[in-house]
Amino acid sequence: AQSVAQPEDQVNVAEGNPLTVKCTYSVSGNPYLFWYVQYPNRGLQFLLKYITGDNLVKGSYGFEAEFNKSQTSFHLKKPSALVSDSALYFCAVRDRAEEVRFSGGYNKLIFGAGTRLAVHP
């Protein structure tokens, strides 16, 4: 069964400092991995994804994530945090094996529990 773990309910960081939001996953095959951000009273916004190739993925708003197959992790990072980065962050995974089983067009994502990022001035 697929699963995603975000071990921290909340991450606190000072503005200007680097930030890391952790994510580990479990799938039977190879994963597709995604990060989403949710600001108050908004839907989920896509930040970045890992599909294949380079383990370091760059995304929107200066965020990047590093895929580590041996540690089954996909941590989200940013070199210098902004107060405006404060939001709820979700990691999500889909098993590539689903491509074969769900040929009817179904693209199920498994979400982690979410991590609240608080950036202080």
Place this chain on the structure above:
Amino acid sequence: DTEVTQTPKHLVMGMTNKKSLKCEQHMGHRAMYWYKQKAKKPPELMFVYSYEKLSINESVPSRFSPECPNSSLLNLHLHALQPEDSALYLCASSPPLGGSGARQPQHFGDGTRLSIL
């Protein structure tokens, strides 16, 4: 601005009312989804439509009735809801799973915040 538009943004209804939520996308996506989200929790999948046909119903109570009139529109009809149904209801769309669609993210609307009195 999001590419998936949901209306209304807020809805307050009594337990005996009938109302509908609407979702629209013009990205040519052939998979559309309804999610329910409680505060500070991840979205929970409710329904998936693929090529305008219902593909997945995640054991959702019958007081929620989805409809996909065409490839751009998705509705969620509500009737006789319970207070525990109060939540943010999110619509999403994506390319279908075939081909490169599996590698693409889902695009979410900003949701309808539903309150049941």
